[in-house]
Amino acid sequence: MSGTTTMTMDTTSDEVVDALQRDFGPRLLYQQQTLTGMPVFWVDREVLTDLLGYLKTMERPFDLLYDLSAIDERLREHRPGLPASDFTVFYQLLSIGRNRDLLLKVPLAGHDLSVPTATGVFPAASWYEREVWDMFGISFAGHPHLERILMPPTWSGHPLRKDYPARATEFDPYTLTLEGQRTEQDALRFEPEAWGMQRERDGAEFMFLNLGPNHPSAHGAFRIVLQLDGEEIVDCVPDIGYHHRGAEKMAERQSWHSFIPYTDRIDYTGGVMNNLPYVLAVEKLAGIEVPDRVKTIRVMMAEMFRITSHLLFLGTYLQDLGAMSPVFYTFSDRQRAYQVIEGITGFRMHPAWYRIGGVMQDLPRGWEALVQGFLDWMPPRLREYERAMMENSLVRDRTRHIAAFDTAQALEWGVTGPNLRATGCNFDLRKQRPYSGYDNFDFEVPLGNHGDVFDRGQLRIEEMRQSLRIIQQCVNHMPAGDYKADHPLTTPPPRERMLEHIETLITHFLQVSWGPVLKPGESLQMVEATKGINSYYLTSDGNTMSYRTRIRTPSFPHLQQIPSVMRGGFVPDLIAHLGSIDFVMADVDR
Numbered sequence: 001m002s003g004t005t006t007m008t009m010d011t012t013s014d015e016v017v018d019a020l021q022r023d024f025g026p027r028l029l030y031q032q033q034t035l036t037g038m039p040v041f042w043v044d045r046e047v048l049t050d051l052l053g054y055l056k057t058m059e060r061p062f063d064l065l066y067d068l069s070a071i072d073e074r075l076r077e078h079r080p081g082l083p084a085s086d087f088t089v090f091y092q093l094l095s096i097g098r099n100r101d102l103l104l105k106v107p108l109a110g111h112d113l114s115v116p117t118a119t120g121v122f123p124a125a126s127w128y129e130r131e132v133w134d135m136f137g138i139s140f141a142g143h144p145h146l147e148r149i150l151m152p153p154t155w156s157g158h159p160l161r162k163d164y165p166a167r168a169t170e171f172d173p174y175t176l177t178l179e180g181q182r183t184e185q186d187a188l189r190f191e192p193e194a195w196g197m198q199r200e201r202d203g204a205e206f207m208f209l210n211l212g213p214n215h216p217s218a219h220g221a222f223r224i225v226l227q228l229d230g231e232e233i234v235d236c237v238p239d240i241g242y243h244h245r246g247a248e249k250m251a252e253r254q255s256w257h258s259f260i261p262y263t264d265r266i267d268y269t270g271g272v273m274n275n276l277p278y279v280l281a282v283e284k285l286a287g288i289e290v291p292d293r294v295k296t297i298r299v300m301m302a303e304m305f306r307i308t309s310h311l312l313f314l315g316t317y318l319q320d321l322g323a324m325s326p327v328f329y330t331f332s333d334r335q336r337a338y339q340v341i342e343g344i345t346g347f348r349m350h351p352a353w354y355r356i357g358g359v360m361q362d363l364p365r366g367w368e369a370l371v372q373g374f375l376d377w378m379p380p381r382l383r384e385y386e387r388a389m390m391e392n393s394l395v396r397d398r399t400r401h402i403a404a405f406d407t408a409q410a411l412e413w414g415v416t417g418p419n420l421r422a423t424g425c426n427f428d429l430r431k432q433r434p435y436s437g438y439d440n441f442d443f444e445v446p447l448g449n450h451g452d453v454f455d456r457g458q459l460r461i462e463e464m465r466q467s468l469r470i471i472q473q474c475v476n477h478m479p480a481g482d483y484k485a486d487h488p489l490t491t492p493p494p495r496e497r498m499l500e501h502i503e504t505l506i507t508h509f510l511q512v513s514w515g516p517v518l519k520p521g522e523s524l525q526m527v528e529a530t531k532g533i534n535s536y537y538l539t540s541d542g543n544t545m546s547y548r549t550r551i552r553t554p555s556f557p558h559l560q561q562i563p564s565v566m567r568g569g570f571v572p573d574l575i576a577h578l579g580s581i582d583f584v585m586a587d588v589d590r
Helices: 014-025 045-057 127-136 180-188 260-264 272-286 292-320 324-344 367-390 393-399 407-412 453-476 502-513 555-560 563-566 573-580 585-589
Strands: 028-032 042-043 064-072 087-095 098-107 114-116 137-139 207-216 222-229 231-239 520-530 533-540 550-551
Touching: 014 028, 014 042, 028 260, 042 045, 045 087, 045 098, 045 114, 064 533, 064 550, 087 453, 098 114, 098 324, 127 137, 127 272, 127 555, 222 573, 231 563, 231 573, 260 393, 260 453, 272 292, 272 533, 292 324, 292 367, 292 453, 292 533, 292 573, 324 367, 324 502, 367 393, 393 453, 393 573, 453 573
Parallel strands: 042 098, 114 137
Antiparallel strands: 028 042, 064 087, 087 098, 207 222, 222 231, 520 533, 533 550
């Protein structure tokens, strides 16, 4: 159940660029140079759907719509050579076969905010386009259901516009009258006709069941409306947004350093795994290269959090299937992992421990014995989990060939990470696009065969084994050196130098009071996070804070896929599928 093939990233991309320039040349507005590591083309909206279809059907296609979002350009000062645009919609496409990305940008004037929908080419575009409408007020012509998705249906305004307030003090005090409460409740009433559903078939009425909004085990507040014929799910509509708290908006008013703790709260079970793509993207903008010791420490702690996240998954996965005991065992082992994490970082779930250019502090005295104790403890426990849980006949009956989907279906809906690899697709960024020194580690990529509920559970046990293998190599081969880069944008100068030179004193003062000032530019970093591929796409306008921070999370498309998987299934199978996805709603809603 594992694969060891390592693909090399196609960094030239000449073939794709040449093909686009040959077949779409006059209709390509501009090719932008960025620090994103991929070709970036500005295109007119009239050619957008043709271009998306072309890329999806070419040899070794761009078969996954990885991200789709927008940026309000109206206050951006540094746009040298870029097409005139008040708002820009961008599409990031990923090719598994090429191990390559491509970014398309569509410029829009403020008086004409409309783009053709991409749902006819990529079904996964549906929720992303709804989010862009919700946050920016940009419409998508032909979209089947362009409604708010993260904000309540009664909300006024579009929060990610630059003229929308960013602080609570800019709003009037919140009040909710009885009449207002009734209005909000009425807005949540589900109307089947609005979603193209029938209320009856052959004279028999369907049942429409609200599953939620509740907090099923540890996933978060989530609602899914089921159209039922007995226990058969005819159709369903996931309803998200109950955990939305404006993380991307917050990034516009936090300095580059002070936003780090906010990243911990995205996938709140992922800890420093959330810090990693953010600090790597900032380091690209700043031109910082960190020491090997920093890279190895980051890998070790990220893999520790992969284990704690997977242990939480495993316990709640079995709990959703009706088994009560496993969650107590997995939480006990998770506690042992948190003792290691706390011993090194000082915190447990949300240490916010990575820094731009390094980590908060060096490893403490005795860290090797602390980590080694956990490495010795876990392998027998994982084998026990397999014996008691995954080899249990009841578990197998509930999970084998349930909610299965293949690689093509996974890519169609933007599925990444363990849920993609459970279909047999060997794509793991730690192997395909090594970052933070992952290319120096020997480990395998576990793969599934059927893409069902069982494979998604078993695969994560295998991933924990590989994480232990990586951490063991960190213990055995931890490089010497400093825990931070010697770079002016990393940390204030040493105090003894600060007291001797006025230039150093000024630098020290600005670093502490403002934080670093980064040159204008755009960077992007993707990582293989606990639940799939997570990335930060940062836009700097030459200031002490981000102009635009786009956070692409894996759980968002994973929930969008639920209806296509569950139509024709049964309610117990839906519960099993929800447990196998491994999502938390903060990762969905941001």
